[in-house]
Amino acid sequence: MSYTFAAPDLDSSVSRRDAATAAEDGPRPLSIEELCFSSALSCFEGWLKLDPAIGHRTMNYVTKFITRTLEKTHNLKNVRETLSRNVEIWIWLAKDFAAAIPSLTTRSIGPLSSINDPEKGVTPQESTALITKNYQSLKDDLGLLIKLMHIARNLLVVPEPEIPQDLCAASQFDQMLYQTIILCVNVTSKAYDGDVLEESARTKLSEITELYKKLLVTCLQQAHNWIAKNDRNKMSFWTTVLFDDEANGDNDDSIVGAGNFRPEIAKMEIENWIERNSRFCDKARQLLSEYEETLAARGLPPGNLARINPIAWNWMPEGSVQVRATDAKDNAKITPQWKEDEPDKFEQDRAYGRVSREVDTWWLKVRDPNYDDWVVPMPLVEFAQQRTENCKAHFINRYAYRAEGNEGSVHSNEGTALPDTENEEEGKDDPQVQDYNDDMIEEEDADDDDSYGEGPMAGILTEVPNILDPKQIEALHMIVKSCILDNAGLALSRAGENLQKTRCRLFLACECGRSLLREILVFIAVWEKDEQTLIFQLTTQIVEAIHHSALIPYAWQSLRIPKDIISPAQTVLLRLVNNMFRARNTDPPPADSKEHLRDVKLLHFLFIQFRSRIVPECAALMHLQAQIRTDSCDPVDFPVDTWDMERAKDGLEQFLELLTTVNELVETREYLIEWEAAYELLTLLKGLEAGVPKKPLVDLATRAAQRQPANRRSVAPPSDEHLEHEYEHGDPPPPPPPPMQDPAHKFPWPDVKGKILHILAGLLQPPPGRSSPGNPAVQAQIIRHNGIVSLLNCCVYDDHNRYARERVQICLKWLMDGSDAANNFLRELVAMSPPPSLDPPAAATNPTDGRPAPAPTTSLRIDGIPGEVKVQLKSPASRNTPVPVRPASDNTHKNSSAIPAPYYPLPSLASSTAALMGDNNNRNVASNTLPPINFQAGKEAVKATAQAARTRSEELLRDIITLADEAARLAMGQSDMDETEEEDFM
Structure with a gap:
């Protein structure tokens, strides 16, 4: 038409x-x-x-x-x-x-x-x-x-x-x-x-x-x-956008983090490869030759084609220019040979056959050290303990040191700085261990990355994520994916080279590529993109390509910001890796496959980061919060602000999400058990217990304060003289309005406990194919690291972690099931602090009129309500309601988990167990704890009516659930009373 x-x-x-x-x-x-x-x-x-x-x-x-x-x-x-x-x-x-x-x-x-x-x-x-x-x-x-x-x-x-x-x-x-x-x-x-x-x-x-x-x-x-x-066009475009002379000027031999990458040599080798592969398709060459011979030869507009190297020979008359392109019809395989003494660089590169020997050499230096074999072991728990103590001791000094401008480059391995004494013994026998963990040593930082967030960024494409919105930027992600993603069935070059992987390695070798990767990752966080969006899926594929080249460890170090425990870009990278692993769980690769081994090595590296940097530094923050909470440290000495705490919490949560995903697959869960991941989880639980007070379900003091203005709405405002009179007689002035945001040292780390307990429950579950008992290896680890007390403390209601109580019930069930050591430990705790008696003294009469005196009151602590609540105790005669007893089970219940059992008497909620439920460092702040589980009292109460034997695990689970559920019922049922109200307590 x-x-x-x-x-x-x-x-x-x-x-x-x-x-x-x-x-x-x-x-x-x-x-x-x-x-x-x-x-x-x-x-x-x-x-x-x-x-x-x-x-x-x-x-x-x-x-x-x-x-x-x-x-x-x-x-x-x-x-x-x-x-x-x-x-x-x-x-x-x-x-x-x-x-x-x-x-x-x-x-x-x-x-x-x-x-x-x-x-x-x-x-x-x-x-x-x-x-x-x-x-x-x-x-x-x-x-x-x-x-x-x-x-x-x-x-x-x-x-x-x-x-x-x-x-x-x-x-x-x-x-x-x-x-x-x-x-x-x-x-x-x-x-x-x-x-x-x-x-x-x-x-x-x-x-x-x-x-x-x-x-x-x-x-x-x-x-x-x-x-x-089009591989030639990909390489040409990639070279144009990645080799920025100003950006790559600092990428010289002196920078350890760059792997001694020489961009000027790599650029020359890539240009030689483009010239060797500069042959156009036959139809394009024919069209170009026809144009030059007809219109251009007559001098008609738009004129001749530019004689640009290395592609002009495609339309020039034969013999007019030198042709160094490889014959496209020659498909014979070649073996790369590097001739060190070859004077002609082009011929040297031609004999090598691959794109760039400089890129290949760089990759061999910076890839995951465990790429070929397991040469870097997992640091032991003893190393993690020493590391944590060192972080606690020097945490404030660390931030003061960095504030003076002595931070290390985020793109360096930091291996040239002052040695860390705590790691001398760990790394002196195996230099690979030191190189693998150099990212974790905060004292080795030398200077920060000036390009992050301020000043001009390296590479023209690096600016694009700061300009476009998610719908506009999709083409940029598709370009990066198209250049580096290793698709299945992709043909190799004559030299046996995967060109997609080579471009991926070049992507991270150049400063422009690393900067672009960082901005692409931060873009997801800034725009809060979820897993269903195209941008998130494209970025996941980009991370997958980096993973195929074993370069996520290097990318992790390049994305690091020394002032942060974990940078925003690292947090997003973890989220993408987690999404990648979650897809594996739906269709797991065979345990002996190359893909599975590659995933395990990545998990190995990330858990080293978790053990050696993330947990120790987060525990140090929590330790400092605990010191401020007990008035052992001045709040002004807290070295970070609320924004830094949010970033640390986001990164920690992403690590926990990753462990949750890994924990779902039996094959990878075994690695977490082997690496004794329970230690890190318990360390975090202890730090949170000591550093962050539990948030009650209802704050009685706040409710009482809110009622006072409501009762005085009809009263005229007091005069200045009246306020001055009240102030002189000791009446405090009205409280100031609450701050808009709590200070950083009161940061609550919300929802972290629930994620930790979810992982612990997964680790404690029985081996595959069995319903009981719990995993004995993890049970022993928890007992060895004194984790029972930490788990019991999580039974107390905490509005910062609303689902922690339900998850800790499962943890305790699997912990006690089949573990005599755990049961004996719990019995010893119960024996240390018996519950107080709530029986009132004998009824007295008023000596003046002979009427009975008012019933006495006592103060109790109820889970979910701060402070002490006064309750009125009825006389023993009025407490004649028998304890309900559930009938014994019959033969219709075949499943042991569904067998009903007699009711226990609801346990006393009087809390005299603050010292019992908390460790020595936390006794003075454990004001919101539950009483111990009274096994002996429960057994005596039902001994006469119990007709069916129950297993140890059923008894334990009932005690745990009864205790937590009754505490929650009372806390929710009595939410309308304040500290001065009295309530009958049956």
């Missing part, structure tokens, strides 16, 4: 083109779409360059032609395919953008010469003035350029995309694409101060900025189509 347009008075290029098509030896006749679109492109170039001068009437026709062409390339496959094979159109597209870039730059951010010269650059205020001044022309031109980039993107969506991809490269449109991305980033990343502008100026600025963003998005989409399934 063709359309007929009103013919505008265009320049003479149209008539020259008609004459050329009429020649006997000319090319094929042009379609109406080709003729109109190429004419519009030539006019648009004249409009941008003012040569020749194009009027507004002609530009209206140009706009119509471009708009109609865009519609056709969207809807008509034959038009799209015809235009995509037209060499002239690709050259005109490149010439239009070559003219547009300096014109737009001058009208938006100043002269083109000022872009790379900070002294000549314009300020954001000057740029704002330029944009508002040139608003209309910028709006019109940007609208047309967006349409042209859309058309260029559409022309690559054809059955044989390699043909237009080659034509795009030959016309240098790919270079114009990159320059356009730079322009869009330079404009949209400026910090415009919109508050000082008038409403009309602010509206204009916002509209032009959005047009630049739209152009940037379209550029990224075109770049993705250009590199799709």
Whole structure:
């Protein structure tokens, strides 16, 4: 289908083109779409360059032609395919953008010469003035350029995309694409101060900025189509965006974290590889040769193709230029050989065959040390204990040290700094252990990463996540995924090289790549994207590609910020790894497969981080909170703010989520048991118990304070003299309003206990195929690390961890089931502190009138309610209600877990067990604890009526559940009383 347009008075290029098509030896006749679109492109170039001068009437026709062409390339496959094979159109597209870039730059951010010269650059205020001044022309031109980039993107969506991809490269449109991305980033990343502008100026600025963003998005989409399934284009684009001379200038031999990577050598080797693989497809070469021999040879617009290396030989006459490309028909496999004494670098690289020996050498240095074999063992629990004590002792000094500017680079292995005394014994026999754990030694930090969050970032693509929103940025993630993801069944090169993995390694070797990875990860946190979004899924695939190259340990270190226990980017990385492992659980790989072993080695590395850095530093924070809580330390000495605490808590939660996922699979759960993960979990429980007071279900003091203003609403406000009189007589002034946010040292670490108990319950469950008893190895670990007391403390209601009580019941059930040591330990605890008697003294009479005196009261502590609640005790005579007894089980109950048992008397809730339930360091703050489980009293109460024997585990579980459930019932049932109210207690 063709359309007929009103013919505008265009320049003479149209008539020259008609004459050329009429020649006997000319090319094929042009379609109406080709003729109109190429004419519009030539006019648009004249409009941008003012040569020749194009009027507004002609530009209206140009706009119509471009708009109609865009519609056709969207809807008509034959038009799209015809235009995509037209060499002239690709050259005109490149010439239009070559003219547009300096014109737009001058009208938006100043002269083109000022872009790379900070002294000549314009300020954001000057740029704002330029944009508002040139608003209309910028709006019109940007609208047309967006349409042209859309058309260029559409022309690559054809059955044989390699043909237009080659034509795009030959016309240098790919270079114009990159320059356009730079322009869009330079404009949209400026910090415009919109508050000082008038409403009309602010509206204009916002509209032009959005047009630049739209152009940037379209550029990224075109770049993705250009590199799709084309290794040469991928390598060319990857080299362009990753090798930033300024960013990689610091990546020299002196930086340990860079693995002695030399970017200038790697860039040269990659360029040599591109030249060896510079052969275009046969159809593209034919089209380019025909264009050069017909139109270009006659001197007709748009002129000759640029003779650019290393691809110009594809359309040049044979023998006119040197050809060093490999014969595409030669599919023979080659064995890489590195000839150290070869003087010609190109021939040296040709013999090697692979993309870059520099990249390969770097990867061998920085990959997971356990890649080939287990050379780095798991640090022992004794190391973790020593590490934790060291962190507690030097935690404040550590932050003071870093505040003086002595932090270490997040991209270094920190192996050159001062040694840490606590690790000398651990690492002196095995240097690999020290190298593997150097990320964990806070004293070895040398300086912080200045590029994080402040100042210019390395690489032009690194700025993009700070400019676009989640829907706009999808093309960037697709580009990264397309370049590095190792898809199944991907063909290897002649040298046996997986080019996707090579580009992935290059991605992390370059500073620009690491910066881009960090921004991609932080983007998920900033926009709070969940697992169902496309951005999250694409980023997970990017992390999967990094995992396939065993580079997540290196990426983890490169994402580190020394001032944080765990950086936001590391937290998101953990979340993505967890999502990756969760997918494995639905279809687990065989235990002897390479994929399973690779996952286990990654888990091994991450648990070392958990044991050696995360838990010790979090425990040190909790220890300092406990010291402040007991007035042993001044709150002003707390070294971090609430924001830092939130980041630490988010990172800790992601580690716990990862352990939860790993715990679900039997094969990986065994590794956690072998590594004695219960120690870290109990350490955190103890730290939380000591450092964070439990939040009650209802705060009686607050409720009483809220009632007082309500009772005084009708009373006139007191005068100043009255307030002064009350103050003089000791009446305190009204309390100040509560702060908007609690100070950092009161940070409650919410929901952490519940996650820890969930993991412990999973570790304690019986081995596969059995319903009891609990796992003996984990039972022994908990007892060895004095974890029973920590678990019992979790029975107390805590509104910061609302589901901890239910989870600890399961933990205690599996802990006591089949463990004589655990049962004996609990009995010894019970024997240490018997419950107090609640029987009132004998009834007395009033000596004046002979009437009975009021019943005495006592103070009790009830779970979920802070402080002491006064209750009235009835006389023994009034407490004649028998204890209910459940009938014994009959033979209809076959399942032992469903066998009903006699009721125990509800346990006393008088809490005289603060010392029993807490450790020595926590006795003075354990004000909200439950009483011990009174096994003996329960047995005596039901001995006469019990008719069926019950197993030890059933008795234990009933005691635990009865205790927790009764405490919760009383706490919820009595939530309306305050500290002065009296209540009958049966």
